[in-house]
Amino acid sequence: MLNCSSRTAEAVLWDYRITFAAKFNTMSLLIVGTMAFDALETPFGKVDKIIGGSATYAAWAASNFTQPIKQVSIVGGDFPDSEINELKARGVAFEGVEVVPDGKSFFWSGRYHLDMNTRDTLVTELNVLAQFDPKLPDSYQDSGFVMLGNLAPAVQISVINQLQKRPKLIIMDTMNFWMDVAMDELKQALKMVDLLMVNDSEARQLSGEHSIVKAAKKIQAMGPKYLIIKKGEHGALLFYGDQIFSAPALPLEDVFDPTGAGDTFAGGFIGYLTRINDISFESMKAAVIIGSAMASYCVEKFGPNRLKELTAEDIDNRVKEFIALSNFEIR
Amino acid sequence: MLNCSSRTAEAVLWDYRITFAAKFNTMSLLIVGTMAFDALETPFGKVDKIIGGSATYAAWAASNFTQPIKQVSIVGGDFPDSEINELKARGVAFEGVEVVPDGKSFFWSGRYHLDMNTRDTLVTELNVLAQFDPKLPDSYQDSGFVMLGNLAPAVQISVINQLQKRPKLIIMDTMNFWMDVAMDELKQALKMVDLLMVNDSEARQLSGEHSIVKAAKKIQAMGPKYLIIKKGEHGALLFYGDQIFSAPALPLEDVFDPTGAGDTFAGGFIGYLTRINDISFESMKAAVIIGSAMASYCVEKFGPNRLKELTAEDIDNRVKEFIALSNFEIR
Numbered sequence: 228m229l230n231c232s233s234r235t236a237e238a239v240l241w242d243y244r245i246t247f248a249a250k251f252n253t254m255s256l257l258i259v260g261t262m263a264f265d266a267l268e269t270p271f272g273k274v275d276k277i278i279g280g281s282a283t284y285a286a287w288a289a290s291n292f293t294q295p296i297k298q299v300s301i302v303g304g305d306f307p308d309s310e311i312n313e314l315k316a317r318g319v320a321f322e323g324v325e326v327v328p329d330g331k332s333f334f335w336s337g338r339y340h341l342d343m344n345t346r347d348t349l350v351t352e353l354n355v356l357a358q359f360d361p362k363l364p365d366s367y368q369d370s371g372f373v374m375l376g377n378l379a380p381a382v383q384i385s386v387i388n389q390l391q392k393r394p395k396l397i398i399m400d401t402m403n404f405w406m407d408v409a410m411d412e413l414k415q416a417l418k419m420v421d422l423l424m425v426n427d428s429e430a431r432q433l434s435g436e437h438s439i440v441k442a443a444k445k446i447q448a449m450g451p452k453y454l455i456i457k458k459g460e461h462g463a464l465l466f467y468g469d470q471i472f473s474a475p476a477l478p479l480e481d482v483f484d485p486t487g488a489g490d491t492f493a494g495g496f497i498g499y500l501t502r503i504n505d506i507s508f509e510s511m512k513a514a515v516i517i518g519s520a521m522a523s524y525c526v527e528k529f530g531p532n533r534l535k536e537l538t539a540e541d542i543d544n545r546v547k548e549f550i551a552l553s554n555f556e557i558r
Numbered sequence: 559m560l561n562c563s564s565r566t567a568e569a570v571l572w573d574y575r576i577t578f579a580a581k582f583n584t585m586s587l588l589i590v591g592t593m594a595f596d597a598l599e600t601p602f603g604k605v606d607k608i609i610g611g612s613a614t615y616a617a618w619a620a621s622n623f624t625q626p627i628k629q630v631s632i633v634g635g636d637f638p639d640s641e642i643n644e645l646k647a648r649g650v651a652f653e654g655v656e657v658v659p660d661g662k663s664f665f666w667s668g669r670y671h672l673d674m675n676t677r678d679t680l681v682t683e684l685n686v687l688a689q690f691d692p693k694l695p696d697s698y699q700d701s702g703f704v705m706l707g708n709l710a711p712a713v714q715i716s717v718i719n720q721l722q723k724r725p726k727l728i729i730m731d732t733m734n735f736w737m738d739v740a741m742d743e744l745k746q747a748l749k750m751v752d753l754l755m756v757n758d759s760e761a762r763q764l765s766g767e768h769s770i771v772k773a774a775k776k777i778q779a780m781g782p783k784y785l786i787i788k789k790g791e792h793g794a795l796l797f798y799g800d801q802i803f804s805a806p807a808l809p810l811e812d813v814f815d816p817t818g819a820g821d822t823f824a825g826g827f828i829g830y831l832t833r834i835n836d837i838s839f840e841s842m843k844a845a846v847i848i849g850s851a852m853a854s855y856c857v858e859k860f861g862p863n864r865l866k867e868l869t870a871e872d873i874d875n876r877v878k879e880f881i882a883l884s885n886f887e888i889r
Binding site for chain 2: 341342437438439440441443458460461462464470471472473474475476478479480481503509512513515516517546550551552553554555556557558
């Protein structure tokens with residue numbers, strides 16, 4: 228009998244609470260990325276100014292699994308104290324977040340198409356991000372797990388070079404823009420990380436291959452042993468050597484706002500791995516499911532609003548939905 | 559601990575051999591569909607005339623799991639005896655296959671685009687299919703499982719009406735063409751079947767909904783309790799009430815020829831269910847994996863050529879690949 232069963236009946240609720248996690252957490256998580264404002268237009272509505280940025284979403288997601296989190300970012304004097312205090316209360320350290328009092332925070336504005344898979348960028352104002360040259364505080368040197376959000380590859384490289392001890396796991400995100408304007412630096416960064424996380428069209432652009440399997444092989448040959456290719460409503464693929472894991476996406480009636488889903492996925496993924504302090508392929512598979520569960524919540528409301536209200540039970544329930552979704556037994 | 563493990567290490571090879579299946583097979587499988595010639599052009603090559611048709615692919619796939627198969631189709635005098643004899647040797651009964659000696663078999667010609675997800679129909683010659691008005695032989699009345707391949711809904715309805723005893727499971731395929739020209743009859747057919755199998759764009763057209771989850775609800779309300787939405791390289795979704803199962807597709811370096819993949823999926827799906835004589839949601843989930851495994855072989859060569867050479871071990875190995883692909887454990 229080939230069997231893939233969930234044993235949900237006998238399952239003890241997995242305890243996501245930080246009090247529990249803290250017991251076996253010996254390493255901390257470093258997150259580098261943007262903290263920003265977004266203006267968003269989706270078929271469901273419009274917001275003129277909402278908190279955004281890759282490091283914001285990642286920290287909200289990851290802090291369900293591991294604390295403290297060492298945040299590295301840059302904001303202007305316009306970034307609300309209330310948002311910073313909410314994250315501090317979740318165990319997010321701000322020593323590495325530069326505040327430029329008379330500067331403005333990074334601003335992005337976009338409009339999603341009806342299918343929610345494509346979007347137009349309306350405005351990109353770099354503001355303080357243009358001068359982002361992160362300096363790692365000494366207190367961040369104990370980071371065993373590192374997430375480099377989508378940033379200029381030169382910034383990602385600079386952070387890696389400042390780490391005195393090689394972390395257990397470095398993951399990075401990137402986007403098509405950097406392939407267009409900074410491919411050489413991007414390739415250099417790829418040689419320095421363990422895992423790259425991109426969407427399917429970015430994987431195709433980076434590799435020049437249409438077949439996702441061929442694209443994955445080429446990208447793995449560029450440096451990262453692990454590769455995650457995100458396919459939106461079609462889930463995600465994790466590649467390691469010749470092994471592949473396919474995670475479903477939760478079929479949703481409506482995707483309210485896809486902004487930050489990828490960063491939330493990344494935060495859930497690496498937050499879980501930091502918590503269990505393990506980077507085996509088996510653990511990464513579970514982490515992809517955790518990341519997918521977090522992302523499926525993220526898209527339910529504008530910005531990080533849904534993430535802010537999640538309980539441990541919510542997360543447990545969503546993870547169980549993923550198990551039910553992919554669980555089968557062949558007799 | 560939430561657990562979804564494969565137990566592959568301790569798994570005994572599942573015995574797909576028909577000798578074994580025959581032991582507990584009490585019902586037989588009825589397949590209604592086309593047996594035809596195709597001319598195909600893909601980025602990998604070209605064939606001018608190769609055996610095709612939904613019932614051909616379905617019978618090749620299903621006969622790995624259950625025999626006898628009661629085939630219903632129509633062919634011209636040009637359909638090769640050798641092909642018929644090969645299928646007869648696989649336990650496929652031809653009493654219900656009408657041969658029109660001076661007629662020509664249905665012919666379809668298509669060209670696939672580079673992404674293999676879209677294709678242009680170059681030629682459709684109905685030939686004998688235009689006069690297809692199947693009469694079920696008495697020997698077919700014991701069919702507990704029925705697959706209605708993509709045909710005019712009126713033909714599908716006629717077959718159901720000829721069955722003196724309601725089968726345990728009736729599944730049907732259809733396509734956008736029938737939604738354009740015979741929507742009323744299609745809706746009538748949908749009320750008579752247990753399961754509909756369509757691809758994602760067909761599900762959207764049939765329901766008028768872009769969201770796949772909303773589309774599924776609307777289609778289920780039209781009649782079929784079960785719904786399978788095929789997403790090509792992104793796998794398949796099985797819907798039943800409020801439950802959803804998401805099956806991955808095997809990530810392939812190359813898809814050589816996608817022709818017949820959907821019919822092969824259907825044949826593997828219902829062949830397996832006939833074999834185990836069970837239509838619970840749990841069994842259907844397993845059947846979706848079996849169908850996906852068969853389809854992943856189908857696309858490796860032109861026409862049904864790859865299906866013809868498969869061994870029980872090949873199928874076992876591919877099913878194991880699907881388990882490895884979707885198996886995870888959260889701790």
